[in-house]
Each structure stands twice: as structure tokens, then as C-alpha cells.
Amino acid sequence: MNKTGKKLKLGAVLDGLGWNHMAWQHPAMPSDASENLDFYIKQAQLAESAKFDTLFLVDVSHVGPGNIPHYLSMFEGVSIMSALSMVTKNIGLSATIASSYGDPYSAARQILSLDKISKGRASLNAITSNPGGMVNFSRGHLTKRDQYPMNKEFIEIVLGLWDTYEDDAFIRDKERGIFLNHHKMHHVNYRGDYFSVEGPLNISRSVQGRPVLYTAGTSENFMEIATSYTDGVFTHGIDWEDTSALAHRIKQKLIAKQRRPEDFIISISQNPIVGETEKNAIDKYIELMQLSPRNSLPRPQFFGSAEIVADQVQKWHEAGAMDMLLIRQDHPQGLRDFIDLVVPILQDRGIFRTEYEADTLRGNLEIPNPPFRKIN
Numbered sequence: 001m002n003k004t005g006k007k008l009k010l011g012a013v014l015d016g017l018g019w020n021h022m023a024w025q026h027p028a029m030p031s032d033a034s035e036n037l038d039f040y041i042k043q044a045q046l047a048e049s050a051k052f053d054t055l056f057l058v059d060v061s062h063v064g065p066g067n068i069p070h071y072l073s074m075f076e077g078v079s080i081m082s083a084l085s086m087v088t089k090n091i092g093l094s095a096t097i098a099s100s101y102g103d104p105y106s107a108a109r110q111i112l113s114l115d116k117i118s119k120g121r122a123s124l125n126a127i128t129s130n131p132g133g134m135v136n137f138s139r140g141h142l143t144k145r146d147q148y149p150m151n152k153e154f155i156e157i158v159l160g161l162w163d164t165y166e167d168d169a170f171i172r173d174k175e176r177g178i179f180l181n182h183h184k185m186h187h188v189n190y191r192g193d194y195f196s197v198e199g200p201l202n203i204s205r206s207v208q209g210r211p212v213l214y215t216a217g218t219s220e221n222f223m224e225i226a227t228s229y230t231d232g233v234f235t236h237g238i239d240w241e242d243t244s245a246l247a248h249r250i251k252q253k254l255i256a257k258q259r260r261p262e263d264f265i266i267s268i269s270q271n272p273i274v275g276e277t278e279k280n281a282i283d284k285y286i287e288l289m290q291l292s293p294r295n296s297l298p299r300p301q302f303f304g305s306a307e308i309v310a311d312q313v314q315k316w317h318e319a320g321a322m323d324m325l326l327i328r329q330d331h332p333q334g335l336r337d338f339i340d341l342v343v344p345i346l347q348d349r350g351i352f353r354t355e356y357e358a359d360t361l362r363g364n365l366e367i368p369n370p371p372f373r374k375i376n
């Protein structure tokens with residue numbers, strides 16, 4: 001348990017070949033992992049078998065030949081999450097869409113559809129992204145300065161559209177011939193500097209109130225928007241001091257806005273290298289280093305024997321530096337090693353669940369279903 005009395009949350013970043021240049025060459029990694037449906041299904045079911053809270057996808061909007069192999073040949077997020085929703089039952093499904101490039105009406109519709117298809121397990125990570133992608137989305141006239149004002153408008157519209165219908169708007173009474181109580185359908189009527197959306201959206205409200213909403217970043221602008229609108233964040237886990245300080249600032253801002261930090265999920269990602277023993281972990285690290293350009297590979301934050309990594313995870317969680325740990329797949333056995341070696345220790349210590357508590361993502365994250373909110 002951390003200071004808020006909540007157990008640790010775990011997510012799996014399904015990023016195919018991982019965030020590196022070398023893993024595709026590893027003998028145990030399918031070299032097409034980032035667009036290999038069978039690989040994604042295997043990893044998703046592995047994470048669900050370990051009772052992870054969510055699958056998580058990052059995204060990229062502009063690539064060039066020097067990018068990491070994963071970015072060069074990857075699935076679009078909502079499409080792959082829709083496929084994975086059919087082969088999983090409890091685990092959450094989070095896709096990333098950049099507010100600088102995406103369209104809020106389409107994003108709201110896609111994610112709420114995913115939420116319906118998965119019976120209440122969807123979430124959206126609505127990020128600004130880096131400005132390089134503007135050239136791909138007919139927004140070359142905009143600059144970096146536009147990104148946060150756009151992000152704010154995008155998020156306000158998405159949230160408004162997700163509350164198009166009140167929970168009991170659809171009557172669907174065949175005998176009386178009444179499909180909808182049209183008084184319970186609402187327009188968003190949003191006129192912004194970047195987006196103008198009238199609504200309504202044509203899909204009923206989520207069983208979890210609204211899909212879970214995250215954003216990602218590190219700056220003050222990011223924190224301001226996150227603490228005003230989202231259910232959680234994805235932020236850097238560079239080191240213990242930096243992450244703790246950032247988490248502390250976010251919680252202070254939440255409290256200043258009369259929000260409860262325990263209803264908010266601070267997530268970071270790590271790529272642990274874990275072995276049965278310390279020596280075993282060092283051997284795995286050396287093997288990866290030998291595949292890396294110039295034989296250079298930063299040592300991960302969470303590194304060593306299973307007990308040591310469990311201690312590190314426990315320390316970060318209990319001190320409030322993270323509510324959710326997202327495990328990346330930076331090497332082929334990374335997710336499986338963490339699940340086989342570290343998760344049982346976290347479960348024995350009572351830090352992580354042994355069974356899902358709920359059917360919806362909000363239920364498992366222990367964050368409340370937001371009540372319907374009428375905008376107009």
C-alpha cells in the first residue's frame with residue numbers, strides 16, 4: 001500500500017520491438033514484433049494472466065530513417081487495441097492520440113467505441129507530441145506554442161462529447177416504440193481557436209462513466225492541464241529524486257484544485273532487467289549491451305535480482321513517486337521476467353492484487369466513475 005492506501009497498479013507498454021535500436025536482433029525477438037498480431041496477443045494475454053491493470057501504447061506521428069525500428073513499422077493504436085479487446089477480458093486498453101494532430105470528435109468516437117467493445121476497459125492518453133508531426137497532418141502553419149492551447153481544447157471537447165448522453169438516455173422500448181429520451185441527449189457546442197465541434201456524439205455513455213483519460217509530459221503546462229482535466233498522467237521516471245518531486249508537485253496541484261490525489265493515477269515507465277540472481281541480471285544486461293550500437297546501453301533504474309527489483313518497486317510506490325508502473329518491452333524477455341520473478345513477490349507482500357477486483361478499468365484502478373456532467 002502507498003500513502004493513499006491503494007495497491008500498486010501495473011501496466012504493460014506493448015511496444016513491439018521496444019524503445020531501442022537493438023532488440024530486433026535478439027534471437028528471442030520476432031524481428032517484425034511491432035506489426036506482428038500474434039506477438040501482441042501473446043504479450044497482452046501474458047499481462048492479463050498476471051492481473052495487470054492495463055495495456056498501454058505510446059505513439060509517434062512523424063518518422064524518418066534514423067528512428068528506432070519500432071517507430072518505423074508499428075500498428076495504429078486504436079486498431080490494435082480493438083483487436084486485443086477480443087482476446088482479453090479484464091485488462092485495460094489505452095491508446096495514445098496526439099491532440100496536435102488528431103481530431104477530437106473522431107478520437108472521442110474511437111475511444112468510446114473501444115470502451116463499448118471492451119465493456120468498459122478503454123482509456124485515452126491525449127498528448128501534445130513533438131511539433132515535428134505537424135507536416136503530416138496539414139497543420140504546418142502551427143507552432144510548438146499552439147500545442148498546449150490545442151491540447152486543452154481537444155480535452156475539453158472529448159470530455160464533453162463523452163457526456164453527450166445521460167446514463168439512462170436510451171429507452172429502447174419496442175412495445176411503446178421509444179428508442180431515445182431526446183431530453184437526455186446534449187450538444188457540446190464548442191467554439192475554440194483550434195477546434196469547433198457541435199456534437200452530439202452518436203454513442204451512449206460508458207459503463208465506467210467516461211473512458212479513463214491520461215496525458216503525458218513533464219512541464220508546468222502539462223501539469224496544469226492534467227490536474228484540471230485528466231484521471232492520471234504518464235510522466236518520466238528518470239530517477240527517484242526527479243520522479244518523487246514531480247509526483248509531489250502534481251499532488252499539490254490536485255489538492256489546490258480540490259481534487260483527491262487518491263483518485264488520480266501517476267504512471268511512469270521502466271524497462272527492468274531482472275534475474276533469479278544479481279549475476280543472472282548482469283548476464284542479461286551484457287547480452288543486450290553487445291547488441292547495442294557502440295556496445296553502450298544505460299543501466300535500467302530497476303535492475304538486479306527479483307528481490308532487489310521488488311524492493312525498488314515497493315520503495316517508489318510506497319513513497320508516492322508512482323501509482324502505476326508501466327513495464328516496457330525493451331528486451332524480449334523483459335515483461336515475462338518481471339511477471340515470473342517479481343510479480344509473485346509483490347503479491348506475497350500484499351502490494352499487488354492476485355485477482356481482478358472489477359470488470360471495468362476504473363474499477364481496477366480504484367478511481368470513481370464520474371457522474372454525468374451537462375455542459376450546455
Ligand SMILES: Cc1cc2nc3c(=O)[nH]c(=O)nc-3n(C[C@H](O)[C@H](O)[C@H](O)COP(=O)(O)O)c2cc1C
Pocket residue numbers: 057058059060061096098127128129130216217218219220221222234235236
Ligand atoms: C512519459 C512521456 C510519454 C510520452 N509519450 C509520447 C508519445 O507516445 N508520443 C509522442 O508523440 N509524444 C510523447 N511524449 C511527448 C509529449 O507529448 C511532449 O511533446 C513532451 O513531453 C514535451 O512537452 P512537455 O515539455 O510539456 O512535457 C511523451 C512524453 C512523456 C514525458
